Amino acid sequence: MVSNAKELAEKRLARLMAAMNLEEPDKVPLAGVGGDIVPAYSGLSMYEYCYDSEKALKAMENFLKDFPCDWPFAASVSGLDGRVFNVAFSEFPDISINLTFITGPMHDVLGDKYYRYPGREISEDSSPQFIGGSFMEADEYDKLIEDPVKFIAETVLPRACRNLETPRKAMATMVRLGTEISKFNAMMMQTVGLMQELGYPAMALGGAYAPLDLIGDFLRGVENLLLDIRRYPDKVKAATEALVEPIMNYALAHKNIGATLAFIPLHLNEYLSPKLYKEFYWPTLKEVIVRLVNEGFKVMVFFEGRHDAHLETILELPKGWGVAYFEKTDVVKAKEVLKGHTCVMGGIPMGLIVGGTPAQIDEYVKNLLEKVKPGGGFILAPGVGTAPRETPVENIKALIEAVEKYG
Amino acid sequence: MKSPEELAKERLARIEAAVNLEEPDRVPFSGVGGDVIAAYAGITQEEFCFDYDKAKEAIVKFNRDFPCDWTFAAGFVGVGVPPFTYAFADDPDVSATVGMAMFGTIHDIIGDTCTRYPGREIERNCSPQFIGGKFMEPEEYDDLIEDPVKFIAETIIPRICRNMNTPRKAMAAMIRLGMEAEKIKNFAIEVGKELAQLGYPAIPITLGYTPLDLIGDGLRDELNLILDLRRYPDKVKKACEALVEPILKAGLALKPLGVKYAFIPLHLNEYLSPELYNEFYWPYLKEVILGFAKEGIKSFVFFEGRHDAHLETILELPKGWGIAYFEKTDVRKAKEILKGHTCVMGGVPISLIVGGTPEKIDAYVKELLDEVKPGGGYILATSVGIAPRETPVENIKALIEAVEKYGKY
Amino acid sequence: MLDEILKSIVEMEEEEAIKKAKEYLDGGGDPQKLLEVCRDAMGEVGARFEKGEYFLSELILGGEIFKQIMEFTLPKIKGESVKKIGKIVLGTVKEDVHNIGKDIFKVFAEASGFEVIDIGIDTPEEKFVEAVKEHKPDIVGMSCLITAGVTSMKKTVDKLKEAGLRDSVKIIIGGGRVDESVKEFTGADAWADDAAKGVRLCKQLIGVEG
């Protein structure tokens, strides 16, 4: 059994790696679904899933056993994006890498205004939410530009987190945060063990962020930032440039844990015209990606929303740089544009899995794969990994079977 | 052959009988600890202070081979930064975490300048040292009095700890401390489990401090403080008063763990005339002891040095308040005065174990027990629990045997 | 006036004592006489300590007053006229960092006319040997507050023997962790766990009237 699991993991990894390296694997790799369906499948509330690591782990095990895939990328622990903390601690590599996900208990400890958690600000059955906010004034760009880490750590975080308001509170909070990190890491270790048992490849995932997103998500708020781009274009640009270095420090810190794949979720891409995208968003994102590639990483970028307008810019990256994971962008078109240059991932609208029938899913996958399979370099995945609670399990099964059949 | 559970129960009953001023089946014996633990396991002090697994093995090995009733003295692995816990007195969960974190790894994380560790500031095989220092000026007494926790957290700690002298470094250090504390907690749990298998009772302990000692050890340095007593007597007194509450809060933070004793080592007691002792030291120490008592926690006071001049003050405490552990005070005399009121602990000079012979030890213990055993209320221990590296193991064995031989009631 | 100074020191009146000492010198008083009075005062403080009337805090404060007066008195005394009755090399032994006891002993030894060469704390055996070679003292004083220091003292004595220096000096040990058995174990000539007694013994060791 153990050696079986090991073989299985190796096979799955080979499949994924082949796709990432733009080759044809034995079968189209499937990145599985995750999200709210994972706790729901085991009858757990979202609250339990976020706050009771033992139950969460068990739920993950149940889910992954019954719905196998090649890469359970989306089925891991629930935490929300904490990149502002990564940047605040980017001088301290050992700490920085631990704050990519802010879990429920960490949220409690920080008392932050960025997130809302089930059983806290929202009902026990809601999934955790990122709400962001504005924690920096427009006239503070100069401070951000001058020393982004200092400004974020010493000015922004005390505003954004109730429990960091005074130095004394901050000290106590940080001790608690440390113990939560320790517990979270212990759980991650268990998760890795579980994955290995179930025959999943253990892939340490790194991370980075688009500088403009950091400003939009954590500092100014998206709406303010969109206005800032018109009102103070030079400052915004200078700020994105200033953020590259700390983001790189955070991203490269993952070398120490042997990560070779860095994940970057994009947020503002869909909001921007190609002109603004090219001026404010892409240059520094590109710099981050290219530097990561030069350091031996593959990068996996999640292009949220519709990225159609900016597809061509991806070709400016070095061939084989990584994985372009699309949410609403038409992957057939994307595959067309990026073929032989970039591994494409995505393809299954979550709506289909939630609202469709097994027959429809079978049909859809068949059609899709016919178009995108040839030549390899493709990973099949739901457009967003997070499946809602009501997702019919027979549809997930149907997806898995369809890939088996046509992949 | 007794099961570990039976053995632990028996040992605990023995200690508790003595604390309750009764006669147990035998005089309870609190074992030695200190450098000899690492030396006996063949590891360096550096390993003992920085390697949880090795430290655990060494502690377990030592307690397996040198059985005693109470492993109290073997429970200290490192030295801490006295004011540190009190910076978190308003956050009991954190102060509990921080209070347990006396380990070399924590020294590395916070970069404090008041301790020195083997393989860091001192040789690999030296035991860790608390060296103290002056971290507060006399003009600052008012700040200390006004808000001691804030003053310690925001002014003193950044001065003591190199890795906490900017807000950002402080936050990073605290995260690391929290991460490490989880490991230390696991270490403590593991040690506890293994000692339980050896038949040792779990006797969780919290720490207390005498306000004046906290000022002396952690803020002003002893010498300056002695001069402050004459120069700014009112401020010193007010500062002592202000520190009682944080000391109790931090000490009680461990109460949820089922703590029954608060260990309070005294430092300046020996320095002070009865007049100064009764003015600056005792009232506040007494408040701390009574504060713990109110919460059902008995104090376990280590009267370092010679406490002869102040012995009578102990009688002001309620009968059965706790344990009086004496270092250089003659326990015969102490027992005489405190009989029926306070459990007395100590009696065997550590120099006898280091430099004596098994015969001398046997004879000494026989004579000692003849005098202090009757009536119970007595725990035998060496004058200081810290036995140096070179302590001959046959002397430790001789001590154990002598208690077995002459300690029965 | 001198009587008042003596009384102020003995009674721990820090400001008074210093003020009066300054006045005395400003009024043309003899610094040599002032020094002697201060020494007498320290002797009295020590005596009260030995009798159990005074405690360590009084020793420390007394030492502090003495040091402060000496600061402005000694420069006024011509070098040769400060007579020394003997020389002591003093240190806290290896692995021990306690210095308070050593420093008190030093002040009292100096107050009674010894020249004291203080070689610090956590002092390696070799450093004692070197200091003896360099300063040729009459007495080596070791201070020891922790049990681990007991072996350090023994090793230091052994090293002095090896270097052939043992017979040229008297060795006195002091500090909270010494007693008769430690004296025997280490091979020292005398021990004292109080500064006043220590000074008396030092005088005896070199044959000066106590």
Ligand code: B12
């Ligand atoms: C104050 C104190 C400290 C202070 C020291 C401040 C300083 N700058 O010196 C601080 C807080 C820094 C400290 C640190 C430590 N301490 Co401490 N400390 C004490 C304490 C409470 C008082 C010591 C003291 O200064 N007494 C006052 C002086 C004036 O008395 P004295 O040294 O006996 O000196 C008198 C005489 O002996 C004589 N004298 C002294 N030297 C000499 C020399 C000669 C030649 C002569 C003739 C006379 C003489 O004159 C003095 C005046 O009468 C004692 C407990 C106690 N009551 O003894 C523990 C004590 C000495 N410390 C102890 C320990 C364990 C430590 C630490 C190791 C703690 C730790 N784990 O880190 C560290 C030391 C590290 C090291 N390796 O040295 C233990 C030693 C145990 C042992 N048997 O080994 C003691 C006994 C406490 C205990 N009971 O556990 N300590």
